[in-house]
Structure formats: C-alpha cells, structure tokens
Amino acid sequence: MTYRAPVEDILLALGYGAALNEAIRAGHYRDYDADTASAVIEEAGKFASDVLAPLNRVGDEHGATLKDSNVTTSPGWREAYRSWADAGWNSLTGAEEFGGQGLPLVLHAACSEIWSAANMAFGLCPLLTAGAIEAIGIHGADDLKQTYLAKLVSGEWTGTMQLTEPQAGSDVGALRTRAEKQPDGSYRLSGTKIFITYGDHDMTGNIVHLVLARLPGAPDGTRGISLFVVPKFLVNADGSLGERNDIHASGLEHKLGIHGSPTCTMTMGDKGGAVGYLLGEENNGMACMFTMMNQARLGVGLEGVGLAERATQQAVAYAYERRQGHALGHKGAPDPIAVHPDVKRNLLTMRALTAAARTICYATAVAIDVSHQAEDEAVRKQANARAGLLTPLAKAFSTDIANEVAALGVQVHGGAGFIEETGAAQYVRDARILTIYEGTNGIQANDLVTRKLGADKGAALRDLLDELGQIVTRVEASNDPAFGVTGPILREALGSATRASEWLLEKIASAPNEALAGAAPYLRLLSLAIGGCMLAREVLDGRTEDALRDRAIRRTPLARFLAENMVVQVPALEQSIVKGSGAIEDADAVLAN
Numbered sequence: 001m002t003y004r005a006p007v008e009d010i011l012l013a014l015g016y017g018a019a020l021n022e023a024i025r026a027g028h029y030r031d032y033d034a035d036t037a038s039a040v041i042e043e044a045g046k047f048a049s050d051v052l053a054p055l056n057r058v059g060d061e062h063g064a065t066l067k068d069s070n071v072t073t074s075p076g077w078r079e080a081y082r083s084w085a086d087a088g089w090n091s092l093t094g095a096e097e098f099g100g101q102g103l104p105l106v107l108h109a110a111c112s113e114i115w116s117a118a119n120m121a122f123g124l125c126p127l128l129t130a131g132a133i134e135a136i137g138i139h140g141a142d143d144l145k146q147t148y149l150a151k152l153v154s155g156e157w158t159g160t161m162q163l164t165e166p167q168a169g170s171d172v173g174a175l176r177t178r179a180e181k182q183p184d185g186s187y188r189l190s191g192t193k194i195f196i197t198y199g200d201h202d203m204t205g206n207i208v209h210l211v212l213a214r215l216p217g218a219p220d221g222t223r224g225i226s227l228f229v230v231p232k233f234l235v236n237a238d239g240s241l242g243e244r245n246d247i248h249a250s251g252l253e254h255k256l257g258i259h260g261s262p263t264c265t266m267t268m269g270d271k272g273g274a275v276g277y278l279l280g281e282e283n284n285g286m287a288c289m290f291t292m293m294n295q296a297r298l299g300v301g302l303e304g305v306g307l308a309e310r311a312t313q314q315a316v317a318y319a320y321e322r323r324q325g326h327a328l329g330h331k332g333a334p335d336p337i338a339v340h341p342d343v344k345r346n347l348l349t350m351r352a353l354t355a356a357a358r359t360i361c362y363a364t365a366v367a368i369d370v371s372h373q374a375e376d377e378a379v380r381k382q383a384n385a386r387a388g389l390l391t392p393l394a395k396a397f398s399t400d401i402a403n404e405v406a407a408l409g410v411q412v413h414g415g416a417g418f419i420e421e422t423g424a425a426q427y428v429r430d431a432r433i434l435t436i437y438e439g440t441n442g443i444q445a446n447d448l449v450t451r452k453l454g455a456d457k458g459a460a461l462r463d464l465l466d467e468l469g470q471i472v473t474r475v476e477a478s479n480d481p482a483f484g485v486t487g488p489i490l491r492e493a494l495g496s497a498t499r500a501s502e503w504l505l506e507k508i509a510s511a512p513n514e515a516l517a518g519a520a521p522y523l524r525l526l527s528l529a530i531g532g533c534m535l536a537r538e539v540l541d542g543r544t545e546d547a548l549r550d551r552a553i554r555r556t557p558l559a560r561f562l563a564e565n566m567v568v569q570v571p572a573l574e575q576s577i578v579k580g581s582g583a584i585e586d587a588d589a590v591l592a593n
C-alpha cells in the first residue's frame with residue numbers, strides 16, 4: 001500500500017495544535033503565506049507518494065553496498081535524489097543569500113515528516129545535510145560559507161555528522177580522532193569514526209563531513225573537542241572539485257533496518273591526514289554541535305511521526321479489507337476485522353499517539369522559528385526556552401511511539417504482519433534505530449530533567465503548563481459531549497505534571513540519582529499531558545477554519561480517545577516517578593545475582 005500525505009491533519013496540527021496561527025497573528029511570521037504553505041505541503045505529498053514511497057521497499061531489499069571504499073545506493077535512489085533536489089526540496093529553508101527559499105522551519109518540519117513517512121532511509125540524508133548547513137551557516141568563516149553553503153543548500157552536495165567512535169557513543173567527550181594545525185591554517189585529521197550515516201554514497205559529486213576531533217594538548221572530555229569541515233573532495237578556488245581527501249568509508253554496517261541508508265565506518269589519515277577546516281573556535285566544538293541539536297533532534301522526532309503515520313495508514317487499510325469473524329450479533333459473510341473493538345482500540349491508539357507526537361514536534365518547530373524571528377528579545381528568549389524544553393519530548397516521545405505504533409501495526413495484520421511481503425514488518429525494523437541515534441532516549445530524558453527543567457528552575461515548564469491550562473478551560477467550557485471527560489482528565493494530568501516537576505526539581509539538588517531514575521517516566525508523563533492538551537486545542541480551534549472544520553470535528557473523538565485511554569495514565573506515571581526510584585537504587589542486588 002502506498003502512502004498518502006495527511007495534508008489536512010498536518011495543517012490542523014500546525015495551525016491549531018501547535019498554535020502556528022497564533023504566532024502568525026502575534027507578528028512572528030512576517031511574509032508567511034498560508035496558501036503557499038498548503039500548496040508546498042500538498043506538492044511534497046505528491047512527490048513523496050509518486051517517487052519516494054515506491055523506493056522504500058527497494059531500499060529495504062537491496063540495501064546500499066560497499067566496494068573499494070565507494071558506496072552504491074539502492075537501485076533508483078540516485079535518480080530519485082537528483083529529481084528531489086532539482087525540484088528544490090532541499091533548499092526550502094536555506095538562506096536566500098545562498099540560493100535557499102528562506103521558508104520557515106515549520107514548513108520544513110511538515111515536509112520532513114512526509115519524506116520520512118514515504119521513505120525514512122532516504123529522508124535521513126537531507127536531515128544530515130540540514131545539520132551541516134546550519135553549522136556552517138552559524139559558525140563558519142566567510143570563505144567556508146562561500147565555498148560550501150550554496151552547494152549544500154541546493155542539494156548538489158550532502159552533509160554528514162561525525163561524532164561516534166567505538167569508545168565514544170553517548171559519552172562524546174571520550175572521542176580520540178586527532179586534528180593538527182598546519183602552517184596554512186588548515187588542519188590534518190586522523191582517526192576512525194563509526195556508524196556514520198551516508199558517510200559515503202553515489203548520489204552527489206561531493207560530501208561535506210562535519211567531524212569532531214581533538215587537538216594536541218586539548219582538555220579532556222567535551223571541553224577539548226573541536227569541529228571541522230572535511231570534504232570528500234577538496235574544493236579548488238574556482239569552486240571546482242580537486243583531489244580526493246584522505247577520508248574514506250572503510251566499512252558498511254549490516255543492520256536491523258533502514259537498509260537503504262548507508263551506515264559507514266570512516267577512516268581518516270591513511271595518507272597523512274584528511275584536510276579539515278575549523279568551524280567556530282578551537283575546543284568549542286561541542287557548543288557548535290549544541291546549536292544544531294534542537295533541529296537535528298526535532299528531525300529525528302519527525303522521522304518517528306512519519307513512520308508512525310505510514311504504519312497507521314497501512315494498518316487501517318488492512319483492517320477494512322481483511323475479513324475475519326463477525327461483529328457481535330451479526331451473521332452471514334465475515335466482517336472486516338475493523339468491526340472488532342480490540343482492533344478499533346489498536347487503530348485508534350496508533351492514530352492518537354501519532355497525532356499527539358505530531359503536535360509536539362510542530363510546536364517545537366514553531367518555538368524554534370519564534371526564537372529566531374520575533375522582534376522582541378524577551379519573546380525570542382522565552383521561545384528559545386520553550387524549544388529547549390520541547391526538543392527532548394519531540395525526539396524521545398515521537399520515536400518511542402513510532403516503535404509502539406509500528407508494533408501495533410504488525411499486530412493488526414495478524415500473521416501476515418510477520419511476513420516481510422506485507423511491509424508492516426519493515427516499519428518495526430526501521431523504527432528501532434529512532435530511539436538510539438541522535439542521543440538515545442535515555443539521554444533525552446536525562447537532558448529534560450537536568451538541563452531543561454533544572455537549568456531554569458522550571459520556569460519554561462510553568463509557562464507552558466499555564467498555557468495548556470487555558471486550553472483545558474476552553475475544552476470544559478465548550479460543553480461538547482464529543483469530548484467526553486477529556487477536560488477533567490487533562491486537568492488532572494496537568495496537576496500531576498506540576499507535582500512531578502516540583503518533586504524532580506527538589507531531587508535534582510538533593511538526590512540526583514532519584515531524579516534520573518524518574519527521568520524516562522517523567523518524559524512520558526509530560527508528553528502525554530502536553531500532547532493531550534494540544535490535540536484538544538487542534539480539534540477545538542480547527543473548527544474555526546472553514547476549509548478544515550469538518551476534519552476537526554471528525555477528529556474530536558481522537559482527542560477524546562487520547563485523553564480517556566492514554567492521558568488517563570499520567571497520574572500513575574507520577575507515582576512511578578516519586579515512588580519508583582527506591583527499587584532502582586537497589587537494582588545491583590537483583591541484576592548482579
């Protein structure tokens with residue numbers, strides 16, 4: 001079954017769930033044109049269905065291959081990439097100065113969801129290029145910008161992010177790749193990176209690697225890391241390609257999923273050192289990486305949303321086709337399995353979790369946009385704190401639910417789901433990486449509790465909870481029976497969120513291990529509370545727009561289902577946070593046997 005972009009759902013989630021329209025009214029999106037935005041999303045959907053979705057299976061079955069340090073991508077991918085870049089999809093948000101279209105991140109976010117839904121392994125390549133564009137755009141010296149940005153923005157070249165080494169995964173500070181300064185101001189890098197996505201491929205003429213490395217005598221840990229631009233082919237002064245640089249793919253991983261995305265071991269320094277150019281300042285590489293992290297993590301969250309949407313579409317279609325058993329009291333020919341309450345529950349769970357994750361991701365994109373675009377500095381600062389708070393939720397919740405949704409998708413298919421030909425199994429395999437790369441979800445939860453909640457003593461969170469409280473008041477005031485008991489459940493969830501946050505704030509200082517033990521359930525608690533409120537806002541406020549009214553009304557039971565079946569679990573998560581750490585402290589006794 002192919003993929004159809006859920007354009008109306010995306011527009012509702014953007015405009016109302018994530019409150020983009022409110023930000024537009026507040027003047028934070030000058031030049032934003034709603035008609036252009038819907039046309040872009042519609043067109044992205046067409047390209048995704050026509051070109052990218054059919055290649056998803058091809059990539060899975062005929063993954064990338066490595067020969068003599070050169071990676072060949074799956075059949076048809078090179079051509080698809082070229083037509084995708086030629087159509088201008090890579091340049092949506094790029095700076096106009098470098099040939100970009102200068103559109104806001106929210107549109108990029110909507111399109112990223114669509115690329116990932118159609119073909120997640122393909123969409124990963126531009127996700128990394130976007131990181132390279134951002135890093136060079138913010139931290140690059142003028143000559144670096146002039147040499148690399150236009151080609152990266154157009155998609156003529158792609159980018160990679162190279163952090164991981166065998167001994168340096170979650171603990172990036174342990175990396176050992178060396179960089180030495182040369183008399184001409186460039187650097188020579190040597191070392192080995194592992195698990196590098198699109199480290200080599202045949203889709204473009206050059207690849208711009210962003211590599212973290214350590215200078216001689218640099219301080220230990222993350223304070224001694226620098227960031228370098230290391231092109232696959234050196235670039236001549238006139239912009240033409242010069243010699244092959246001393247960096248190559250020395251291995252290609254065999255993986256559980258995303259077979260179409262080459263995951264490479266990269267070796268630098270076999271011939272004296274790869275030529276690299278410093279980005280930002282020496283020993284300040286981690287700070288440079290951090291400036292890109294919100295967007296990269298949001299990008300992975302959107303992969304989760306896209307994959308969950310695709311798995312849901314396929315499961316819903318199957319459930320209305322496959323006939324087995326009868327609805328209670330019905331006789332005659334078998335009914336579609338969608339008549340059975342348990343199947344309905346599975347399908348609604350899939351759709352509701354996807355919708356909640358989508359609103360959180362889009363709200364993160366709005367916050368990032370406003371943090372750059374608002375005229376008032378105080379508004380920019382507040383939006384930056386909101387973006388920081390929402391980013392670990394966008395990454396971890398969306399990717400956790402992608403795994404849950406993909407697994408439910410297989411369940412809905414019964415035995416057929418376990419058979420590769422059906423396609424549902426690929427989503428389970430592809431989804432599995434999402435909770436691991438770009439900072440594991442455990443690391444996201446730690447970040448939420450220590451850096452995001454702890455850093456401002458909960459100020460950004462309180463601000464958000466106040467805003468969500470107003471949504472709950474409006475849901476209650478609507479007196480719409482279609483909401484069931486959504487209002488009281490959301491209110492209770494916000495109460496749990498407040499109490500759990502205060503408890504954690506106290507423990508971060510007094511008993512940090514107890515706080516960290518509760519980090520993952522806290523991330524889930526906040527995501528359900530926030531996603532529940534935002535989905536309620538989406539269906540309530542979406543009714544005010546003529547073109548979307550019907551869809552908003554038809555989705556009201558989804559907001560209700562989410563609240564009455566999932567947000568209702570929030571008080572239990574609160575208990576898990578405040579009471580669950582005791583046994584975790586004693587874990588060694590059990591685990592060590």
Ligand SMILES: Cc1cc2nc3c(=O)[nH]c(=O)nc-3n(C[C@H](O)[C@H](O)[C@H](O)COP(=O)(O)OP(=O)(O)OC[C@H]3O[C@@H](n4cnc5c(N)ncnc54)[C@H](O)[C@@H]3O)c2cc1C
Nearest residue numbers: 161162163164169170195196197263436437438439440442
């Ligand atoms: C397909 C694929 C593509 C990738 N692409 C890239 C890429 O393009 N560029 C790149 O640089 N890297 C990439 N990676 C690497 C990826 O980012 C790392 O695998 C990831 O950061 C985890 O590191 P690790 O594998 O060493 O696991 P470890 O760090 O060993 O973690 C193992 C487990 O311990 C937990 N853990 C570790 N430390 C902590 C802690 N402090 N608190 C709580 N829990 C902790 C983790 O959550 C995890 O569950 C890719 C990996 C894969 C598999």
